Amino acid sequence: xxxxxxxxxxxxxxxxxxxxxxxxxxxxxxxxxxxxxxxxxxxxxxxxxxxxxxxxxxxxxxxxxxxxxxxxxxxxxxxxxxxxxxxxxxxxxxxxxxxxxxxxxxxxxxxxxxxxxxxxxxxxxxxxxxxxxxxxxxxxxxxxxxxxxxxxxxxxxxxxxxxxxxxxxxxxxxxxxxxxxxxxxxxxxxxxxxxxxxxxxxxxxxxxxxxxxxxxxxxxxxxxxxxxxxxxxxxxxxxxxxxxxxxxxxxxxxxxxxxxxxxxxxxxxxxxxxxxxxxxxxxxxxxxxxxxxxxxxxxxxxxxxxxxxxxxxxxxxxxxxxxxxxxxxxxxxxxxxxxxxxxxxxxxxxxxxxxxxxxxxxxxxxxxxxxxxxxxxxxxxxxxxxxxxxxx
Numbered sequence: 001x002x003x004x005x006x007x008x009x010x011x012x013x014x015x016x017x018x019x020x021x022x023x024x025x026x027x028x029x030x031x032x033x034x035x036x037x038x039x040x041x042x043x044x045x046x047x048x049x050x051x052x053x054x055x056x057x058x059x060x061x062x063x064x065x066x067x068x069x070x071x072x073x074x075x076x077x078x079x080x081x082x083x084x085x086x087x088x089x090x091x092x093x094x095x096x097x098x099x100x101x102x103x104x105x106x107x108x109x110x111x112x113x114x115x116x117x118x119x120x121x122x123x124x125x126x127x128x129x130x131x132x133x134x135x136x137x138x139x140x141x142x143x144x145x146x147x148x149x150x151x152x153x154x155x156x157x158x159x160x161x162x163x164x165x166x167x168x169x170x171x172x173x174x175x176x177x178x179x180x181x182x183x184x185x186x187x188x189x190x191x192x193x194x195x196x197x198x199x200x201x202x203x204x205x206x207x208x209x210x211x212x213x214x215x216x217x218x219x220x221x222x223x224x225x226x227x228x229x230x231x232x233x234x235x236x237x238x239x240x241x242x243x244x245x246x247x248x249x250x251x252x253x254x255x256x257x258x259x260x261x262x263x264x265x266x267x268x269x270x271x272x273x274x275x276x277x278x279x280x281x282x283x284x285x286x287x288x289x290x291x292x293x294x295x296x297x298x299x300x301x302x303x304x305x306x307x308x309x310x311x312x313x314x315x316x317x318x319x320x321x322x323x324x325x326x327x328x329x330x331x332x333x334x335x336x337x338x339x340x341x342x343x344x345x346x347x348x349x350x351x352x353x354x355x356x357x358x359x360x361x362x363x364x365x366x367x368x369x370x371x372x373x374x375x376x377x378x379x380x381x382x383x384x385x386x387x388x389x390x391x392x
Contacts (some may be wrong), residue, residue, distance in 0.1 A: 003235045004051045008217040011194065015186040018213045022102030024051070028076055034101035035072035045104030048075040050096040053240040053311045055135070055218070056086030061254060062096065065104055071144045072101070097239060110203035111170050112136055113184065115191045124152045126188065128166040133201035158188040172206070179212050194232060195225035244307050251303045253292060260285030261315040261388045263308040263346075265301075266294050267326050275320045278377050284385035287314050293326075301334035305342050316347045316387040318380065323354025332360035336367040347372065347387035351380035 009019040010108070021041070031048070038046050050062030057063050062084045066073040072389035076099060085093035110132035118125045128148045128150035131139045140147055148169045150162040160181055183204075190201045198220040205215045226233045238246050248255030254269070260275075262284050266272040268289050276286040288311065292304055308317055321331050338350065349372045352360050364371045372387070374380025 001223055001226060001233075002053045002240070003219055003221070004053070004098065004100075004237065004240075005049065005217055006051060006098070007235050008219040009214065011190055011219065012186070012214055012217060015190040017183060017186040017190065018211065019217070020047075020103045020105055020213060020215065020284075022100050025080075025101055026097065028073070028080060031076035031080065031101055032069070032073055033097050035066075035069055035076070038070055038101065038103050039072075041103070043061075043103045046072050046317070047100075047102045047104055048072060048079055049100040049102060050079050050082070051098035051100055052084055052086050052089070052094040053237070054084075054086050054088035054094060054097055056088055057084065060084050060086040060089075060093075062086075074085045076101070078091055092241065105205060105213060106208040107203075107215070108208050108210075109206045110215075111205065111347045112139075113166075113187065113201040115187060115196070115199040117197060121151060123154060124188075124191070126150045126152060126158060126162065126166065127186065128170055130170055132205070132332050136200070136202065152188070157192070158185060160185070173210065176206065176210060176212060183212050183214075194219070195222045195229060197222045198218065244310055247310075248303075248307050250288070251300050252258075253300060253304055253307070253354065255292065255304075255307060256289040257311065258286050258288050259313065260287040261313055262384050263287045263290070263311065263314040263317045263320045265290050265292060265304055265308065265317065267321050267331075271320060271322060275318065275377070275381075278381045279318065279384065282381040282385045283376070284381070284388055287311055298334035298337055301331070302338040302341060305338045305344060309342065309344065309346070314346065315389075316349060316384050318345070318384040319348065319350045319351070320377065320380065321352050321354070323352070323357060324361070327355045328352050328360030329356040329363060333362040336363060336369065339369055347384075349374060349380050349387060350386040351375075351377050 006024045012019050025031035025034050035046050043063050045067050048064045050057050062079055066072045066075055079096055080099055082096050083093040083098050112129040112132040114127040116125055129146050131146050148166055150166055163181040163184040167177045172180055196219050200218040201214045203215050205213050242257050244257050245255055262279050264275050264286050266275050268295050270293045272289050279286045292300055351374045370381050374383050
């Protein structure tokens with residue numbers, strides 16, 4: 001689950017991590033009041049920042065520094081409601097529905113801090129770089145030696161000596177080392193206690209007077225842990241998510257929309273990835289990732305069909321099931337019932353293996369519907385690609 005920058009900064013404040021003074025606004029009137037309050041506090045500049053779940057907002061025109069209340073009003077009017085396009089939103093962009101009106105900072109240096117799970121080691125890694133303000137993926141690709149890492153042992157957590165090592169590698173002044181250790185310790189505590197999957201401070205800045213501050217913050221949470229964090233779950237902004245993905249989450253379906261023409265319905269994430277790969281190998285393009293899970297009910301299968309059919313780009317449906325916990329005959333019964341109830345007109349191609357596979361194939365055969373069944377994944381993928389292209 002992703003959250004907005006202003007929400008992430010509120011979390012950091014609770015852990016003693018310094019962030020700029022700021023107020024979230026959803027209307028021009030609220031933005032004007034927020035900007036006035038910041039100027040009244042003696043701030044020489046105010047920053048008007050678009051709040052969307054995507055990076056690159058500054059390059060897209062969604063972040064503006066202003067020095068007068070009139071300019072703040074002008075920029076707020078220009079940004080609020082705009083369709084902001086960045087390298088992460090795609091060409092369609094995202095509509096800006098919230099602003100963060102924030103106090104300007106006298107920036108001396110822009111650095112980077114990040115915490116993420118390293119799946120190769122199964123441990124959390126704390127990263128730091130002198131290349132703040134840049135896309136860290138590009139830094140990792142072009143100059144990986146500029147990213148410093150400390151692997152954290154889960155039984156003892158981030159140690160002060162590790163934070164000091166990173167602080168020295170960043171070239172911080174001696175007077176900034178202890179504040180940097182406290183800063184990183186607060187970040188790590190926030191990461192662990194909130195069950196985050198990613199935490200990035202980019203840029204992590206030093207100011208002209210030597211202070212340290214999180215000028216921007218990105219936090220993603222582990223969806224599987226949200227049952228422990230009802231307060232964090234309430235931070236979810238459904239308007240920032242794809243409507244079909246939101247609908248799928250209501251029925252415990254793991255769905256991600258893609259831009260292809262062959263809808264996929266699969267049980268198991270690994271098999272779903274393999275299904276998308278073999279569709280591409282056969283010359284087609286997957287329209288989605290959809291994992292119905294190991295124990296999908298007929299109701300879930302029906303909702304899965306509804307979601308797949310809601311995508312106007314879909315020309316064929318490829319159901320790839322390996323029956324284990326979800327028996328093939330149970331799946332086949334649910335597919336037949338859903339196809340009849342929803343009057344599905346698109347070609348449906350299936351590849352079935354596993355528990356009660358023969359019974360499942362017989363149910364499809366006796367249904368009276370024109371299912372196509374491939375003997376192998378490759379054969380089924382070829383059938384799906386041909387159907388999507390208008391073939392038989």
